[in-house]
Structure formats: structure tokens, C-alpha cells
Amino acid sequence: MTVGVVRGRKGRQRAMGAVLTTALLCTGAVACGGGDDKSDKADSGKTQSRSQVTEVITAAYKKTSAAKSAKVEMTMSMPSAMDGGGDMKASGVMGWDPMVMDMTMTGSALTEGAPDAPEKVRMLWRDNVMYMDMGAKAAKDMDGKRWMKMDLNSIAEQAGDENLAKQMTGGMDSMNQDPVKQLAMLLDSPNLKHLGPAKVDGVETQRYKGRLTVKEMMESNKGLDEVLSKSEREQLFKNIEKSGIKGYDTEVWVNEDDLPVRMDIDIKSPQGTMKMSQTFSDYGAAAKVTAPPAGQTFDLMEMFKELGKAGAGAGSDSAL
Known part of the structure; x- marks a missing residue:
């Protein structure tokens, strides 16, 4: 690769970086919810006791886990101080046993600071490999x-660190947009409570909220120990501590079938508050993701290797 080609790629590389940052937040960051409240207000009913709340969320966890997949619509808002900051919308299908995604993303988070970035990106995820249609x-x-x-597996192998891939995505296998893991986290909140009945897009639901600090997560061993392995739990804590996150709020709307209809999470970080809201439908929907043909894919890490070699060569030429 010539130095001229390296320079010619700089603008597109920034565009790729913006899209990649947004995609990683979408797939693996400890994400966020909130924003405009899409649920219609309903008359308040009798507040449930803590034991009743725990029973409902546990039932939702089990039912969601068994469903293994759903159609998802997501809105995300990220602080401007964060790389890839801005707003983003995504829709598609997600599976969590195994973890797969087929989502289409749009929004300012893709193009902020990178005018060459595409306005719409389709993202596929399977076998710990991400593919993005640029x-x-x-x-x-x-x-x-x-x-x-x-390919996160390849990155970890090259680095000689099997935990690297998880760290890069905020712990894809420990905590992400997978609603099962989010419900597990909600169970661990010491102040989990019932907010009353509410309608979400015309669907009758019960609304619940929990607030959890990182310290509380580390000191508590109830909910997480029941649904996450010890290694998953330890990796989760490490990822959150490294990110500088202090705590977050989770809200979930559960329908009469014990399934989450909507889930919001607000994350407070040194860069500001990230917000994401997800709505789920068609639980059990087919979530089969087929990777693009090898001849149509461009390996991002191979490009970085070439740029590094070309840059080193350019530096040597300049010195001469």
C-alpha cells in the first residue's frame, strides 16, 4: 500500500471509526435507556410488595430466556463528549441463545464528525464477528x-488475551442489550420497585424500576449469582469499573404474558449520561444470521495492520 493511498483513506477511516464506535455501543456497551416516555399513563393501581415484584421479574427472566429471540426497536442517545456521540435508531431481530443480531442503524451518531460515513448501516453479528454494510x-x-x-475472536487471539474481545465491547457475553441479562441485573437492585400499571403502544403492562450502583453490584450476590456464572459476574464488574460508570437506572414494562415489552436504561458516566430505550415484540421470531460471502467482506484489522506498516515506512522515508 502506498503512502498516497494511506492518506486518501483518512477520511473514510474516520467514517469507519464513527460507525464502529456506534455499533459497539449498540451491541456490547453497558447501555442505556430513557428519552421520551412512549408509554401512555394509566390509572395507578395497588403497589406490589418487594416479594411480588421479585416474583414478576423472575418470571419475566425465565420466560424471556426461553424465548431466545425477539424483534427489537431501539433508540440511543450518547453524550457529545463521547466518541460517536449523538442519537441513533436501530431496528431488526436479536437472538440471545446463541447471541446474534441483524439490525439496521440510522442517526447522527453515525455521521457526527465523519461526513463520509453512511447515513444508514446494516449490522450483522454472529459467532462474535461483526459485519457492517458501509x-x-x-x-x-x-x-x-x-x-x-x-472478528473479535481473531483480535483476542492475536493479542494473546482471551478476555480482550469482551473488554472491547463492554462484555458482550456478560452484559449487553440481551434482555435476559438486563433482567438479571434488575433483580439485583436493592430498591427494585413497582411503579404501577401503564400502557406501551396500547399494550397493558406493569412498570418496574431499579437503581444500582457499581458498589452495590459488587457487594450483592443474590440475583447475579442465580443467573450468571462466577466468571461472567467477575468480568462484568471489571468492565464497568474500567468504564468509570458510577451506576444506572433500569426500567422495564412487563405484559400479562410475563414478557418485557419495553426496557430503558440510563447510564451515568464521566462523559455524561447515555440513554437507550428498547421495545420488544414477536418473541421467538427467527433470528438466523448469515454472514456475507468472504469475497464481499473487508477485514478491518487487516487494514489497520497495513496502515501501520505503511505509516512506519512513510516515517522512514521522511527521515531520509
Whole structure:
């Protein structure tokens, strides 16, 4: 690769970086909810006791775990101080046993500070590998291939650190947008409470909220020990501590079938508060994700290797 090609790729590389940051937050960051309240207010009913609340959320955890997949609509708002800051919407299907995604993303978080970035990106996730359709415009900088590939297994293998892939995505296998794991976290909140009945897009639900600090998470061993393995729990805590997150609020709306209809999480971090709201439907929907053909994919890590070599060579030439 020539130095001229390296320089010509800088703008597109920034665009790829913006999209990649947003995609990683979408798939693996300890994410966030809130924003505009889409639920219609309902008449307040009798407040449930803590034991009743725990029973409902436990039932929701078991029912959601058994469903293994659902259609998802997501809105995310990230602080401007954060790389990839801005708003983002995504919709598609998600599976959590095994973890797979087929989501289409749009919003300012993709293009903020990177005008060359595509306005819409389809993202596929399977076998710990992410594929993003960067569009025809980006193909000229990716050897004519429009799908960008990021293999976290390969990154971890090259680094000689099996935990690296999880750390990069905020713990994909420990805590992410998987509603089962989010419900597990909610069970661990010492102040989990019932907020009353509410309607979400016309559906009758019961609304629950829990607040949890990182310290409380580390000191408590009830809910997480019941639904996460010891290694998953330890990795989760490490990821959150490294991120500088102090705590977060989780709200969930559960329908009469014991399934979450909506889930919001607000995360307070040094960069500001991240917000994400997810709505779920069609539990059990087919979540089969097929990777793009190898001939149509461009390996992001291979590009970084080439840029590093070219940059080193350019530095040597300048010195001469």
C-alpha cells in the first residue's frame, strides 16, 4: 500500500471509526435507556410488595430466556463528549441463545464528525464477528467490498488475551442489550420497585424500576449469582469499573404474558449520561444470521495492520 493511498483513506477511516464506535455501543456497551416516555399513563393501581415484584421479574427472566429471540426497536442517545456521540435508531431481530443480531442503524451518531460515513448501516453479528454494510461509496476504499468485518475472536487471539474481545465491547457475553441479562441485573437492585400499571403502544403492562450502583453490584450476590456464572459476574464488574460508570437506572414494562415489552436504561458516566430505550415484540421470531460471502467482506484489522506498516515506512522515508 502506498503512502498516497494511506492518506486518501483518512477520511473514510474516520467514517469507519464513527460507525464502529456506534455499533459497539449498540451491541456490547453497558447501555442505556430513557428519552421520551412512549408509554401512555394509566390509572395507578395497588403497589406490589418487594416479594411480588421479585416474583414478576423472575418470571419475566425465565420466560424471556426461553424465548431466545425477539424483534427489537431501539433508540440511543450518547453524550457529545463521547466518541460517536449523538442519537441513533436501530431496528431488526436479536437472538440471545446463541447471541446474534441483524439490525439496521440510522442517526447522527453515525455521521457526527465523519461526513463520509453512511447515513444508514446494516449490522450483522454472529459467532462474535461483526459485519457492517458501509455502502457502495465506501467500497472504493475497501478493495471494492462494501461489508466491513471485525472478528473479535481473531483480535483476542492475536493479542494473546482471551478476555480482550469482551473488554472491547463492554462484555458482550456478560452484559449487553440481551434482555435476559438486563433482567438479571434488575433483580439485583436493592430498591427494585413497582411503579404501577401503564400502557406501551396500547399494550397493558406493569412498570418496574431499579437503581444500582457499581458498589452495590459488587457487594450483592443474590440475583447475579442465580443467573450468571462466577466468571461472567467477575468480568462484568471489571468492565464497568474500567468504564468509570458510577451506576444506572433500569426500567422495564412487563405484559400479562410475563414478557418485557419495553426496557430503558440510563447510564451515568464521566462523559455524561447515555440513554437507550428498547421495545420488544414477536418473541421467538427467527433470528438466523448469515454472514456475507468472504469475497464481499473487508477485514478491518487487516487494514489497520497495513496502515501501520505503511505509516512506519512513510516515517522512514521522511527521515531520509
